[in-house]
Amino acid sequence: MPAGPRLPWIALVALVAACGDNTPALVPATASTTAGSTSTGGEGGPPTSTANPDDGTTDPPVTTAPPTTGGEPGTTGEPGTTGEPGTTGEPTLPGCGDAPPADFVAEPSAPADGAAVPGPSVDLVVTIGGTILADATAKFHLREVHTLTxxxxxxxxxxxxxxxxxxxxxxxxxxxxxxxxxxxxxxxxxxxxxxxxxxxxxxxxxxxxxxxxxxxxxxxxxxxxxxxxxxxxxxxxxxxxxxxxxxxxxxxxxxxxxxxxxxxxxxxxxxxxxxxxxxxxxxxxxxxxxxxxxxxxxxxxxxxxxxxxxxxxxxxxxxxxxxxxxxxxxxxxxxxxxxxxxxxxxxxxxxxxxxxxxxxxxxxxxxxxxxxxxxxxxxxxxxxxxxxxxxxxxxxxxxxxxxxxxxxxxxxxxxxxxxxxxxxxxxxxxxxxxxxxxxxxxxxxxxxTGVFEVVGQTAGHDATLVHTVTDLKPGATYEWYAIVRECGAKVTTPTRTFTVE
Structure with missing residues (x-):
């Protein structure tokens, strides 16, 4: 699809950074000494239990120190951040105006829900509409659907x-x-x-x-x-x-x-x-x-x-x-x-x-x-x-x-x-x-039946945003959705399913 008008590269970098998904990380950057370990990770975090009863346990120290400060009202729990209720907490961006566009919409458009795709790759496509003042960003989430036991x-x-x-x-x-x-x-x-x-x-x-x-x-x-x-x-x-x-x-x-x-x-x-x-x-x-x-x-x-x-x-x-x-x-x-x-x-x-x-x-x-x-x-x-x-x-x-x-x-x-x-x-x-x-x-x-993982992010000014997923398993069923942001507006699309032939 022909490229639409673009912001200067400095504004685009700022836009992509500001419009990123603000979901709080599950694993803080610095591990607490009371936890007895250093943990790193991302969305979803590690499993918290196991069938193995012998895991080499140690007794924790007792912690009674006064608390430190954290996030301010209006946040989703990220220390030291602020935001207004009902918004994404993003700053005003170049070309965005004073408020998020109220008519901004986003829908998954391909593959069709329940479709069978040839694999091993597929294009996940989101169609956006309404007022598009600047580049929109779509963060794509995907999971393989597993059989439960x-x-x-x-x-x-x-x-x-x-x-x-x-x-x-x-x-x-x-x-x-x-x-x-x-x-x-x-x-x-x-x-x-x-x-x-x-x-x-x-x-x-x-x-x-x-x-x-x-x-x-x-x-x-x-x-x-x-x-x-x-x-x-x-x-x-x-x-x-x-x-x-x-x-x-x-x-x-x-x-x-x-x-x-x-x-x-x-x-x-x-x-x-x-x-x-x-x-x-x-x-x-x-x-x-x-x-x-x-x-x-x-x-x-x-x-x-x-x-x-x-x-x-x-x-x-x-x-x-x-x-x-x-x-x-x-x-x-x-x-x-x-x-x-x-x-x-x-x-x-x-x-x-x-x-x-x-x-x-x-x-x-x-x-x-x-x-x-x-x-x-x-x-x-x-x-x-x-x-x-x-x-x-x-x-x-x-x-x-x-x-x-x-x-x-x-x-x-x-x-x-x-x-x-x-x-x-x-x-x-x-x-x-x-x-x-x-x-x-x-x-x-x-x-x-499965954990959604972030598989990619796309930014653009066009009516569609596309991300290609590779290395799909033959015979597997997948579900996906996207979180789309533009000038402070945020839409989470419905979840769609496809099967790899």
Missing amino acids: DADDFTIVILPDTQNYTQFPGNFPQYPAQTQWVWDHRNTDNIVAVLHNGDVVQHGNIEEIEWQRADTAMSTLEKTGTKFPDGIPYGIAVGNHDNGASFHDDIPFSTALFNKYFGVDRFEGRAYYGGHYGKKNDNNWILVRAGNLDILMVSLEYRGDLGQDPDVLAWARGVFEEHPHALGIVNSHHIVKANGDFSAEGKQIYDVMKKVDNVQLMTSGHIKEFRARRTDNYMGHRIHSMLADYQDLIVPADDCAGGCGYMRIWRFSPQKNQLKVETYSPSLDKFMTGDKEQFTLTVDLSAA
């Missing part, structure tokens, strides 16, 4: 409120028993992550000894080995007892001690740590890989009567949208009430996430001695939301209190598109039964 199954462990373990020394052994079980079963159960629902402690800004106990328990997950260079990935949501929003505290909504013990510096440099909102770790996200599936987990701070901050929710939505093919999970302290209704802030979270296609699960605690769940469907998009909290459970026959060590085990089967939820206590070695404690949910895990 039982070997693709994986597990995530949910830790409900631990406040009565950290407050009372007699109850405390049940907390490290939970994390030790996770570590001991990391390979046999293919555990890829742990999420703490919040209320780590009882007196968030008063009793530092409680945070020290939590640090001891969670440090077990930070042991390192050949297959786990950053330890077992985990994320923590800030609960009302953690930030002083309960009557037990006298410094409302302060997270000074939370950030002293579980702040940005503790996680920075670990490959799974995606980032945080603002300068503190109160709202944070992690990204892990289970076989061929990326799993993105965002933890949001409890805000109670203040309600969730709209800017934080916009940030969280942006994080999920930057990883459209990852399984999305929201972790926050109070989402579901005892009767199964949404809490006020749970409803705020859902009203944002229901419009984000890849968010399918939300997990919470907060309500003592209750378990509840709900499933909501918005225009075909289904989200399962769950509540589990055992903090006041006392079983004299088992000589236990404070929750008796019960936690949730989420067992995923991508082959069956299923999530089996179990309730188990490592300290008692007992399962709870009943439909509130053991149940199966349908979850779309089709993305586990």
Whole structure:
């Protein structure tokens, strides 16, 4: 196709750089000393579990230093960057005007969806339209589609409120028993992550000894080995007892001690740590890989009567949208009430996430001695939301209190598109039964059939942008899409499939 008008070469270089994909890197440039290793990588990151139980583990150092600063509001977690909600955060470019073009569109045009191509190469073609003020860039993503088996199954462990373990020394052994079980079963159960629902402690800004106990328990997950260079990935949501929003505290909504013990510096440099909102770790996200599936987990701070901050929710939505093919999970302290209704802030979270296609699960605690769940469907998009909290459970026959060590085990089967939820206590070695404690949910895990990788980028001023993919496998099926940017506008094209003859 004849070449269209071009910008001067200096402007073109600036345009291509500014219009590049701003997706945060999964592996930070400098590894944290707490991780015990140096990690490098790119989109998708390394596997986080293995079937080999002998991986030469070592104990981690204890980290209690004050946190360092990170990204500003409006980012997707990249430290030291800023951006406005609803835009790509790109500067104004030569010839672009004052605002992104509202009518910019992009569609995959070849090969046709479901087509058979001769191979071993194929041209991926995107057709663009609307206002084209300067060169557009298209970043092409491709994956080979694999057949799923039982070997693709994986597990995530949910830790409900631990406040009565950290407050009372007699109850405390049940907390490290939970994390030790996770570590001991990391390979046999293919555990890829742990999420703490919040209320780590009882007196968030008063009793530092409680945070020290939590640090001891969670440090077990930070042991390192050949297959786990950053330890077992985990994320923590800030609960009302953690930030002083309960009557037990006298410094409302302060997270000074939370950030002293579980702040940005503790996680920075670990490959799974995606980032945080603002300068503190109160709202944070992690990204892990289970076989061929990326799993993105965002933890949001409890805000109670203040309600969730709209800017934080916009940030969280942006994080999920930057990883459209990852399984999305929201972790926050109070989402579901005892009767199964949404809490006020749970409803705020859902009203944002229901419009984000890849968010399918939300997990919470907060309500003592209750378990509840709900499933909501918005225009075909289904989200399962769950509540589990055992903090006041006392079983004299088992000589236990404070929750008796019960936690949730989420067992995923991508082959069956299923999530089996179990309730188990490592300290008692007992399962709870009943439909509130053991149940199966349908979850779309089709993305586990393969990981999208960036295979190339093309820039141009013409109506089509083309990238040639080579070395395709005969008989293999592939899926692809492109992220197209122009003058601050951004479009993610629909996904298309083709098979190589």
